[in-house]
Amino acid sequence: MKPPPFEYYRPSSLEGALTLLAEREEAKPLAGGQSLIPAMNFRLAAPAMLVDLNDLGELAGITAAGAGIRIGAMTRHSAVERDRRIAERAPLLWETMPHIAHPQIRNRGTVGGSLAHADPAAELPAVMVAVEATVLLRSTRGERRVPAAEFFTGLFRTALLPGELVTAIEIPPLPPRTGWAFEEFARRHGDYALVGVAVLVTLDGGGRCERARIALLSVGDGPVLATRAMGTLQDSDLDASVIREAAERGARDDIEPPSDIHASEAYRRQLTRVLTRRALTRAVARAREASR
Amino acid sequence: MIVEGSYPLPGSPDVIWDLLMDPDVLAKVMPGTKALSRTAPDRYEGTMGVGIGPITAAEFELTITLTDLQRPASYTMQIDGKGRFGFTRGTANVELASEGVGTVMRYRADLQVGGKIAGLGQRLLDSVSRMLTRQGLDALNRELTARLT
Numbered sequence: 001m002k003p004p005p006f007e008y009y010r011p012s013s014l015e016g017a018l019t020l021l022a023e024r025e026e027a028k029p030l031a032g033g034q035s036l037i038p039a040m041n042f043r044l045a046a047p048a049m050l051v052d053l054n055d056l057g058e059l060a061g062i063t064a065a066g067a068g069i070r071i072g073a074m075t076r077h078s079a080v081e082r083d084r085r086i087a088e089r090a091p092l093l094w095e096t097m098p099h100i101a102h103p104q105i106r107n108r109g110t111v112g113g114s115l116a117h118a119d120p121a122a123e124l125p126a127v128m129v130a131v132e133a134t135v136l137l138r139s140t141r142g143e144r145r146v147p148a149a150e151f152f153t154g155l156f157r158t159a160l161l162p163g164e165l166v167t168a169i170e171i172p173p174l175p176p177r178t179g180w181a182f183e184e185f186a187r188r189h190g191d192y193a194l195v196g197v198a199v200l201v202t203l204d205g206g207g208r209c210e211r212a213r214i215a216l217l218s219v220g221d222g223p224v225l226a227t228r229a230m231g232t233l234q235d236s237d238l239d240a241s242v243i244r245e246a247a248e249r250g251a252r253d254d255i256e257p258p259s260d261i262h263a264s265e266a267y268r269r270q271l272t273r274v275l276t277r278r279a280l281t282r283a284v285a286r287a288r289e290a291s292r
Numbered sequence: 293m294i295v296e297g298s299y300p301l302p303g304s305p306d307v308i309w310d311l312l313m314d315p316d317v318l319a320k321v322m323p324g325t326k327a328l329s330r331t332a333p334d335r336y337e338g339t340m341g342v343g344i345g346p347i348t349a350a351e352f353e354l355t356i357t358l359t360d361l362q363r364p365a366s367y368t369m370q371i372d373g374k375g376r377f378g379f380t381r382g383t384a385n386v387e388l389a390s391e392g393v394g395t396v397m398r399y400r401a402d403l404q405v406g407g408k409i410a411g412l413g414q415r416l417l418d419s420v421s422r423m424l425t426r427q428g429l430d431a432l433n434r435e436l437t438a439r440l441t
Contacts, residue, residue, distance in 0.1 A: 028346075039346050042412055044377065046348045117346065120419060155416070155423055156345020192415060221419055258418035259294075 003040035007049040014058055014138065014167070020051050022140040022163040027051050029165055031074060031113030034105050059112070059167055062086065067173035073112020073166045078103070080111060090171045092180035092198060096127050099182065102190040112166040115151070118158050118222055121192040123184065125152050126223040130198040130215040133171045139164040152222040177203040177210075179286030181279040184217070185271050187262070193218050194263040195271035197226075199279040201238070203287045209233045214250060214276060219257040219268055226254040229276065238284045247276035295384075295421045296400040299429045303436050305364035305388035305395050311436065312386070321431035323424045324349065334358040340373070344420055347413075350377045364388055371403065378407020397429070 009027075011017040021027050028047035030036060031054075039045035053059060059074035062083050069089045071080060080086055081097035100106055100114075100123050114124045115135060128135070128148035135151045137144045137160060144164075151159050160166070174180070184196030196217040204210040212233040214226040229250030236242040250272060257268035301308055311317045315336055319328040328338030336356045343349030352375025360368045369384045384401035405417055413420070 036346055042408065044348065044408070044412065045346045119345075121415065155419055221423065258415075258422070260415050260418050262415055 001041045001043070003037075004043060004046045006040075006047055008052065009049070010052040010055055012055050014056055014165075017051050017053060017056060018138060018140045018163070018165065021165065024049055025162055029053055029116075031116070032076065032109040034101070034109040034113070035117050035119065036113075053165070064089075065170050068171050070168050070170045071111050072168050073110060073115075075111050077101075077106035077109050077111065077114075081106060089173060090131065091174065092131055092182060092200060093124075093127050093171065095180065096123050096182040096198065099123055099184050099193070099196070105190075111169060115169065116158060116160060116166050118152055118156050119192075120155060120220060120222050121196075121218040123182075123193070123196060123198075123217060126196060126215040126217040127182070127198045128169060128171075129223045129225055130200055130213045131171050132213070133169050135159075135166060136168040136170065137161075137164050138167045143167075148223075149225060155221040157222070174200075175202050175211075177205075177287055177291040179203075179283040179288070179290060181282035181286070183275040183279040183282075185275060192262075195219055195257070195268050195275055197272070197275045197279045199276070199283045201233070201280065201283040201287045203238075203291050207237070207288070207291065209236050209238050212246075212280075214246075214280075216250070216255060216272060216276075219255040219272060224255055226250040226276070228253045233280070238280075240281070243277055243280045243284065246280060247273050250276050293403050293405060293417055293421065294400065295403065295425055296398075297425070298396055298398045299433070300391070300394055300396050301429075301433055301436055302394045303440050305390050307440070308388055308395050308397070308436065309364035311432065311439075317432075317435060321428055321435055323427045323431075326351070328354075334361070342420075342424065344416070344423075350375050350409075352376070352379075371401070378405060378409035380405045399425075 009020055026048040030050045030052045059072045061072045063070045077100055087094040114122050133148045135146045146159050179201050181199050184193035186193045198215045200213040202211040212230045214229050216224045229246040232246040232249045251269045257265050259265040315328050315330045319325045324340045324342040326339045331337045338354050339351055340354055341349040341351045352373050354373045357370040358367055366387045371382055373380045380403050382403035387398040388395050
């Protein structure tokens with residue numbers, strides 16, 4: 001299928017892109033095009049004008065930011081997947097990358113594009129909420145830094161204002177004595193996950209839970225922080241029964257999952273229960289390993 | 293697809309009933325409504341445009357026929373919508389019960405969605421219909437609150 005006609009611009013500088021976006025409110029930024037272009041080809045989306053960001057080298061690339069890491073918005077998923085620094089500094093993200101769609105899509109799709117698109121079934125929004133990343137935004141009016149948990153505001157909705165672009169994401173360093181795990185379930189690998197969960201667990205000096213972060217995907221309008229499940233773990237000894245209780249709490253009280261032909265609400269709750277338990281079990285084992 | 297729930301509203305069932313039968317109020321509170329008019333005592337026709345995220349707002353023609361009117365306690369809507377991206381049809385039951393100083397509205401809609409939007413957007417239909425329902429009820433709540441104060 002072919003998209004309806006549109007104007008096409010391919011600026012060579014970020015300033016040029018931001019000026020176009022500020023001047024023309026109908027302009028839509030084009031990153032990797034792995035969601036927008038299919039929607040246009042099916043004629044579900046019909047932006048009058050595209051601003052192609054693919055010549056903006058300044059937006060691509062991975063750099064150290066203190067002990068953490070900064071990923072430019074136009075960095076391809078496959079570049080993140082293959083970067084050793086990601087494995088060392090952001091292991092939860094590293095573990096998640098192979099779950100995102102298919103290799104062909106990861107070769108083209110971008111980190112910033114996935115975040116700005118804010119699909120409720122996408123992996124990266126949940127991971128960024130779990131690791132408490134900061135989303136960097138730019139417009140002709142200036143730069144803003146928004147915590148990931150505040151960036152995602154609803155179904156395909158974000159804190160992005162008209163004329164604003166995601167320029168980068170900053171992931172803070174992994175605290176000491178911290179374990180991580182990502183789990184998701186899809187009927188076929190690469191399909192939208194029916195449920196996914198990203199987990200970070202930090203132990204205190206005595207081996208109890210100092211802090212836990214559990215972010216779920218595909219169970220709401222966007223990434224869902226499972227605050228009640230996290231509360232269950234807080235200060236506990238993280239044994240199997242506490243993990244089971246937290247997973248139960250998350251599946252019961254933290255989510256209102258949708259029902260569709262792929263999975264009923266009840267099945268999504270069951271998947272949440274099982275995947276959260278598995279992810280927590282692995283994350284706690286890693287945290288204990290890191291505490292030795 | 294089933295959309296159901298309940299929502300507490302200020303005011304008596306009678307007051308809410310009048311609002312729910314007023315096309316001007318409905319046009320204001322139903323998300324994406326571009327035009328809505330009463331074409332027969334029990335019939336409304338209108339145009340709506342609903343866009344979600346990257347999906348361009350597509351216009352569709354909507355006809356609502358009211359049946360089983362039990363003022364102020366309950367009524368049923370026959371819903372029929374057609375547009376470029378697909379169609380929807382089905383029934384929705386609305387019940388109003390006074391509770392304390394206000395009213396609790398219970399609703400249950402059984403809708404069939406077909407066409408392109410059902411094929412491509414299936415995994416999002418439930419979330420989208422919940423979101424639109426919530427937006428509509430929040431808007432009705434605001435309208436009621438404004439009228440009662």
